[in-house]
Amino acid sequence: MKTILIPTDYQASSLDCIHAVCRQFREEDLNLVFVHVFKLTDSFSDIITLSRRSREYEKVSDEFYRYCNVLRAQYPQIRNIKIDFLYGSKLSMFKQFIEHNEVDMVLNTEDCEFTQIHQSSVDPGLLIKRAGLPVINVPKGDYARMMQQQVAAVGTEEELLEV
DSSP states (O other): OEEEEEEOOSOGGGGTTHHHHHHHTTTSOEEEEEEEEEOOOSOHHHHHTGGGOOGGGGGSOHHHHHHHHHHHHHOTTEEEEEEEEEEOOOHHHHHHHHHHTTOOEEEOGGGSOOOOSSTTEEOTHHHHHHHTOOEEOOOOOOHHHHHHHHHHHHHHHHHHHHO
C-alpha cells in the first residue's frame, strides 16, 4: 500500500496526472491524499475556528468529486481518496501532516495542475523539497481526452442496453 500526496487546486483538470500514477504503480494499492496548503493566519479568532471551517471545501468543484469517483471505478487499486487542507506553511507543520497521513511519496507539483484558490494559498513546492520525501514524476495527462473517453464509454453502455 502506497500513500501519495498530491498538491492540487481541486479542479477536475488537476486529476490529469492520476492515470499515469496508477499505471506507474499498477501492482500497488494506492491511497491518494489531495491537499491544498494555506498560510496560517495571524488572526486569533481565525485560528480558534480552523477545526470548524468548511469554507475551503466550497472550492472543491463538483466535477472534481465526480471524476474522483470515475477514477476509483476505473482503477480498483485506488483504495482511498482523501481531500484535505493544510493550514500552515512551516516545514514542521508539513512534516506532521505527512506523518499523520502516512505519506510515502509526493507527486511533483510541476506534474499536476496547481493554481492558488485563495489569497492565502501557498505553493507547496518548497515544502516538498525540504521534507525529503521521494518525489514522483509523471507525464501530465490530457483531461479533455479523459472526458471524451468517459462520454464514449457511457454512450456505448447505453447502446448495449438498448439492444
